[in-house]
Amino acid sequence: MAVDLLLGLQWGDEGKGKIVDVLTNNYDIIARFQGGPNAGHTLEFDGIKHVLHTIPSGIFHEEAINVVGNGVVIDPVIFRKELANLAQFDLDIKSRLLISRKAHLILPTHRLLDAASETAKGKAKIGSTLKGIGPTYMDKTGRNGLRVGDLELDNWKDKYRTLADKHEAMIHFYDVDIQYDLQELEADFFSAIESLKKLTFIDSEEYLYQAQKEGKAILAEGAQGSLLDIDFGTYPYVTSSNTTAAGACTGLGVAPNQIGKVYGIFKAYTTRVGSGPFPTELFDKDGETMGRVGNEFGATTGRPRRCGWLDLVALKYAVQINGVTHLMMMKSDVLSGFETIKVCTAYHYKGSKISHLPYNIEASNVTPVYTELKGWKQDLTKMNSAEQLPKNLLDYIEYLEEALEVPIQIVSVGPDRTQTIHREVAVT
Numbered sequence: 558m559a560v561d562l563l564l565g566l567q568w569g570d571e572g573k574g575k576i577v578d579v580l581t582n583n584y585d586i587i588a589r590f591q592g593g594p595n596a597g598h599t600l601e602f603d604g605i606k607h608v609l610h611t612i613p614s615g616i617f618h619e620e621a622i623n624v625v626g627n628g629v630v631i632d633p634v635i636f637r638k639e640l641a642n643l644a645q646f647d648l649d650i651k652s653r654l655l656i657s658r659k660a661h662l663i664l665p666t667h668r669l670l671d672a673a674s675e676t677a678k679g680k681a682k683i684g685s686t687l688k689g690i691g692p693t694y695m696d697k698t699g700r701n702g703l704r705v706g707d708l709e710l711d712n713w714k715d716k717y718r719t720l721a722d723k724h725e726a727m728i729h730f731y732d733v734d735i736q737y738d739l740q741e742l743e744a745d746f747f748s749a750i751e752s753l754k755k756l757t758f759i760d761s762e763e764y765l766y767q768a769q770k771e772g773k774a775i776l777a778e779g780a781q782g783s784l785l786d787i788d789f790g791t792y793p794y795v796t797s798s799n800t801t802a803a804g805a806c807t808g809l810g811v812a813p814n815q816i817g818k819v820y821g822i823f824k825a826y827t828t829r830v831g832s833g834p835f836p837t838e839l840f841d842k843d844g845e846t847m848g849r850v851g852n853e854f855g856a857t858t859g860r861p862r863r864c865g866w867l868d869l870v871a872l873k874y875a876v877q878i879n880g881v882t883h884l885m886m887m888k889s890d891v892l893s894g895f896e897t898i899k900v901c902t903a904y905h906y907k908g909s910k911i912s913h914l915p916y917n918i919e920a921s922n923v924t925p926v927y928t929e930l931k932g933w934k935q936d937l938t939k940m941n942s943a944e945q946l947p948k949n950l951l952d953y954i955e956y957l958e959e960a961l962e963v964p965i966q967i968v969s970v971g972p973d974r975t976q977t978i979h980r981e982v983a984v985t
Contacts, residue, residue, distance in 0.1 A: 559817025560765075560775045562805050565782030566875035568791075568829040570855065570862060571822040572887035572969060574598025577614035577778050579967070579977050580820075585773040586622045587615030588765065590808030591798040592780030593630035593663060593693070595686040597855060601972045612639050613778050616648060626761055626777075627659035628798060628808020630693045631705065632668075633749035640752070650756065657761035658706030664717065665742035666724030667692040673731040683794050683832055694797035696720065708754055762810025769815065777805040783875040791918060794833025802879040821881035821963070823872055825889045825953075828862040830855045834918045836925045837865035837901045851891040866899040866927065869960055874914040876961050885967035886957070889950060890976075895932035898953060901925040902960070930956060937970035943980045958982075 563580070565571040577598070581587060594610040601607070607617070611631055615621035625631065640650060667689030674692070675685045685691060696702040701720055707713045721739075728735060768775060779800055784790045786800045798804060806813050826847055829835045838844070844864045847853065853862035875881075892898060903912045903926040910926060917923075933947040940946060946954075946968070954965050964982035 558769050558772045558774060560769070560777055560805070560809075560811050560815050561818040561820065562777045562779065562802055562816060562879075563820040563822065564779040564802060564879055564881075565800065566784075566821045566823040566872055566879070566881070567782045567827055567868075568784045568833075568835075569596075569780075569782035570828055570830065570853075571782060571824055572599075572885075573779065573822050574609060574614040575601070575887070575969065575972065575974060575977075576820070576822055576885050576967065577776065578602070578617065578974050580776060581615040581618045581621050583774060584615070584621065584776040586624060586765070586768055586775045587613040587778055588624040588626050588761075588775060588809055589613045589629050589778050589780065590626045590805045591628040591800060592796065593688060593690045594632050594635040595688045595690050595796065596780035598778075598780070599972070602974045606972075607642075610639055611636055612643075612654065615776070615778075616643065616654065617646070619653075621653070623654050624759070624761055624765070624809075625654070625656045625660055626809040627657040628804060629657070630661045630663050630690060630697075630798075631656070631753075632663040632688065633753045634665075634745055635688075637749040637752045652757070655757050655759045655761070655764065656705055656753075658704065658709075658758050659761065660705045661693055661697050661702045662705060662707075663689040663693045664703065664721060664724070665739065665746050666721045666728070667696070669728055669735060669737055669739075669742075670724050673728045673733050673735050676733040676735065677731045685831075691797045692724075705753075705758055708750065709758070765809055765811060777809055777811070779804065783879060784871060789878055791833050794831070801875075816880075818883055819879055819881050820883045820885060821876060821879060822885045822887060823867075823875075824887050825867065825892050826851075827865045827868050827871075828853055829865075830860050830862050834920065834923075835863055835865060836871075836904065836918055836920070836923050837868045838863050839865045843895070846894075847891060850894075851888055866901060866925075867957075868901045868925070869957070870901060870904055870912060870925075871914055871918075873912075873961060876963055881963050884958075884961065884963050884965045885969070886954065886965050887969040889968050890937040890970045892932065893937055894934055898930045898932045898949075899927040900930065900956070902928045938976060940970055941975075941978065943968070943978055946978070954980075 613623040670692040847864035904923040933949040
């Protein structure tokens with residue numbers, strides 16, 4: 558049984574949580590494969606808004622098993638808060654939420670290192686969420702990290718102390734004014750560790766292998782977006798993990814030849830949180846309208862998202878490197894009311910017109926080339942079938958499908974799980 562993937566195709570915040578929630582009925586297992594609590598997956602149903610950071614988005618479905626894979630980094634303190642927020646829903650967490658022993662732990666000193674590093678950069682800061690993600694992945698690749706499985710060893714606190722002491726020395730090296738009480742932070746951390754140890758730890762690669770052999774349907778859930786990939790994103794303004802399809806193989810232990818469908822999620826326009834290049838960013842009334850109507854604030858940080866027209870150059874790049882087979886377009890309703898919809902179809906780059914994503918897309922290097930399409934005024938939020946969608950929106954969808962050479966199977970017309978339109982399209 559192949560493993561299907563669900564990925565963001567832009568700079569994150571595409572609406573992956575909602576689509577995982579919508580698709581979960583088709584799957585037995587939902588598995589997160591990378592990232593940490595810098596992710597914020599928002600789900601909305603029954604009039605309630607839920608924001609998940611580390612826990613997979615299938616947790617609200619009784620029949621689904623949710624796996625936190627080895628590629629994820631876990632902050633026990635934030636994880637405990639997530640679990641506390643779920644307590645009111647009487648979920649069987651012990652049997653429905655499984656954690657890979659190979660997942661790395663975010664220590665309090667990782668967060669302090671993150672803050673010290675970002676402060677030291679001054680105006681050159683990359684816009685870190687300051688959750689300790691980068692330093693944790695650095696320890697992972699540096700072979701110093703503390704993993705979930707270590708908590709089952711008698712000497713795990715010794716390993717913790719060695720690493721935390723090293724971090725404190727590094728913090729002093731940055732020579733910046735970071736105020737903290739490590740004793741207080743550690744008390745909270747050790748308490749959260751005890752809560753984490755009550756959950757179910759697994760050898761996730763073996764668990765998923767056996768699930769495949771048993772014919773279980775598995776959906777791998779990505780966090781952030783493809784343009785934030787550590788290798789293929791807009792470096793250095795990226796996250797610290799592989800957010801593309803390849804990350805599911807390393808983040809879950811799934812063989813490349815076992816990958817099935819690749820669902821790519823994108824917004825009908827483009828947003829970005831934090832620093833970094835953004836060729837189609839708008840600084841006018843249109844950009845303000847997108848942000849206001851789309852409620853564009855980070856689910857994890859609350860930071861306002863920068864908004865702009867759809868960048869088809871970047872989107873085609875993401876489709877290409879991920880091998881996307883199915884597309885889902887989110888927040889179509891936000892564009893209702895625009896007289897004209899613009900799509901960036903090429904860049905002016907160093908005196909030439911190009912249609913691929915170059916090495917550097919800073920504003921000094923690229924200028925977007927736009928194609929204009931007619932907008933629509935209808936309120937989409939009450940529509941429940943493709944036949945009800947306005948002609949100009951259908952034209953917009955058709956235009957994108959032709960350019961991307963991949964069908965758009967889902968069109969989201971609102972935040973609730975019911976505001977999801979499935980289109981009957983042929984998949985090649």
